[in-house]
Amino acid sequence: MNILKLINLGAEAKISLDDGIVTKDRIPKGYREKVLDVKIRKARTKKEAKLLERAKVAGVMVPNVLGTRDFSIQMDFVSGSCVKDILSAGNMKKICASIGSSIAKLHNASIIHGDLTTSNMILSSDKVYFIDFGLGQVSSKVEDKATDLHLLEEAIESTHYTISSGALKVVFASYLKDCDDGDEVMARLSAIRLRGRYVVRGSD
Ligand SMILES: Nc1ncnc2c1ncn2[C@@H]1O[C@H](COP(=O)(O)OP(=O)(O)O)[C@@H](O)[C@H]1O
Ligand SMILES: [Mg+2]
Structure with a gap:
């Protein structure tokens, strides 16, 4: 059985957990102009995935990135x-x-x-x-x-x-x-x- 659990709903993103995998989904911000909003969410998603990878290579403990889409990152769940x-x-x-x-x-x-x-x-x-x-x-x-x-x-x-x-x-x-x-x-x-x-x- 698949249990999708919402673990955090912040100002920027929705974090859900499914089968040990966390999805961080950047949600639209109504107060931003649409084209700009899409641009910002895409850029932050891309940057976050890149920096997570880079931090891992540097020997810092970070969740493994499993995949990315335009507005979302899938990563390991860090239990703690x-x-x-x-x-x-x-x-x-x-x-x-x-x-x-x-x-x-x-x-x-x-x-x-x-x-x-x-x-x-x-x-x-x-x-x-x-x-x-x-x-x-x-x-x-x-x-x-x-x-x-x-x-x-x-x-x-x-x-x-x-x-x-x-x-x-x-x-x-x-x-x-x-x-x-x-x-x-x-x-x-x-x-x-x-x-x-x-x-x-x-x-x-
Ligand atoms: N990989 C993860 N493993 C476990 N918990 C996570 C993970 N990513 C996010 N969380 C939980 O969700 C919260 C919000 O995630 P975060 O990436 O800090 O987004 P925001 O930009 O909304 O602050 C974190 O404080 C943490 O409790
Ligand atoms: Mg945070």
Whole structure:
């Protein structure tokens, strides 16, 4: 018997599970002009599949891509828990070290994830899988890598605020250890933080 199960209906995509296979289907956005909407959905689908393949080659844990269509990707189901739901003081060290090391591997392979939040990471058999590469890009620019980290920093600070400073310390230490141009990226991250503060003060 075939059981098609809807596992997530987000703003961008419908995720369904059938026989161990996940289909991520980008749904039309009514507020976008039709031709543009089709173009955006096709481009994000293609990009996500390409970046998933590239991340896998770089040694990062991601679901295997099984096939693509214009607006949908079929991939392996990663069974486990969303890191957003389970990250705690007790498991933080191990999970955050793995997150930092995986981001370093992505960046060493010129992959910018584009949406690094703990909602887009799944803990499965003690390993952290990365998903949702639709906003990513291929770039080796220090600025893009630092922006990727800044997004994660903001996500962790708002979602995991009770443990965020310890969690980020572990993420960055592990990133620095494994990233080819980690020092430069971390220096740029500091500059990005200052830019943010300046904008906030300037608007007072
Ligand atoms: N391959 C997968 N295996 C298991 N769960 C998945 C998989 N892909 C997506 N999901 C689930 O669906 C949710 C939304 O998928 P995601 O790719 O992040 O789409 P969105 O762009 O809507 O955020 C994820 O947070 C996760 O819970
Ligand atoms: Mg997501």
